[in-house]
Amino acid sequence: MPDPSAVAVFADLREEGRELDALVRELSEAGWAKPTPASGWTVAHQIAHLHWTDRAALVSLTDAAGFAGMVEEALAAPDSFVDEGAEEGAAMPPAELLARWRAGRGALDEALAAASPDTRFPWYGPPMKAASMASARLMETWAHGQDVADALGVRRTPTARLRHVARIGVRARDYAYAVRALPAPAEQFRVELTAPDGAGVWAYGPEDAPQRVTGPALDFCLLVTQRAHRADLVLTATGADADRWLDIAQAFAGPAGPGRAPGASR
Secondary structure (H helix, E strand, C coil), X not given: CCCHHHHHHHHHXXXXXXXXHHHHCCCCHHHHCCECCCCCCEHHHHHHHHHHHHHHHHHHHXXXXXXXXXXXXXXXXXXXXXXXXXXXHHCCCHHHHHHHHHHHHHHHHHHXXXXXXXXXXXXXXXXXXXHHHHHHHHHHHHHHHHHHHHHHCCCCCCCCCHHHHHHHHHHCXXXXXXXXXXXXXXXXXXXXXXXXXXXXXXXXXXXXXXXXXXXXXXHHHHHHCCCCCHHHCCCEEECHHHHHHHHHCCCCCCXXXXXXXXXXXX
């Protein structure tokens, strides 16, 4: 019997993709060419990047040798392979890019559902089970969707799907230190986030931890995906280490990004 929690995240990933699809499906060519907050990336680059990474996830799930080849290509051009993948897709006519992204999402959805739930599949970071891979794809879809929404002047309504993004952000705490060659705090933090509907709190870490972070789940997710500067968010840190974490937090693999400048979003 399928794991209900895995089935739920697969469904949430599908819905996140549909929501972003609704933002771009009626865009004109000028709309696809609009610049987003990511320097040098248009709306087309954002969708092309998602298509590229969805394809990488599909290859990971279905062709281990093929994915090993993709990793070798990345290692050969570590500073440019992400941009190159986005550039290739962004050069397509918008209708073709949209059709390929949709087809890729469908294929990935089928592969996730068919994957062995206990198998760990290779990735550019640590290997992941299918449910974790779906959570990571949702996080990236949401984050790049935020770039698209910002470019189009759209304010999205946050949903309970953000719990996947928040959980990754909390679990990636020590990674944020490691990628900056900094020692991670020995003690765990308490993180308490107000759910988007305001009806509950998502809590992580020991209840009695002296160092903690509190605030809206949306703000925390914007912070850890580096879609908004801390100064523009309503997050409170208690303790010096927790305060420092909010300056460097990231939920995504890879080098630390430049993030957004204060006042550049929302």
